[in-house]
Amino acid sequence: MKILQMVVGPISTNCYIAVNEKTKEAVVIDPGDEGQRIADEIKKANLKVEAIFITHGHSDHISGLEEVEAATGAKIYMSKEDAPRLGNRQSAFSYTSRKKEQTIMAPNEFFSDGEELTVGGMNFKIFATPGHTVGGVCIQCGDVVFCGDTVFAESIGRTDLPGGSYDAILKSIKEKILPLDDKVKLLPGHGPATTVGWERRRNPFLQ
């Protein structure tokens, strides 16, 4: 698997594209904004996008969804708990949303905790990690975890937005992320990549 990274939108969201290099099948994780630019990148790389995975329903992670879905026809996956945010994106996290008219959208598939999925010949494991939102997930593929806004390099996601819980996010990270091997790479929704081992030792919220 190869991972393409694009930084999109006004608050620099990381959109990742997991690519099966043999088949050019791909999964887009968090098309946060600039959907047309993401779609152009997909076209340029000649990828066949099989799915769009949403780590959580904040609009800085879903504002490019319409364009990417229209360009690829890929199925949208997210948690049931955060799914209502797709249909009501103005209230999701409105200060980052620049669009006035938004189509009502719904996921095609719901993630469930502990679920293992094979998409585009790549294997993914879903971890429910509530705390930043009620329905946030982290998604593991091999030795990489796409962790949305649950954990960042030496920080954690904010918990002061609707549905957030400081106790829940710490519990999620301690029970779902820290048990993974130190070498596992964490790819957050904002900012630089890190590893489980680094965060175990250096993240001030986890000491």
Ligand SMILES: [Zn+2]
């Ligand atoms: Zn968020």
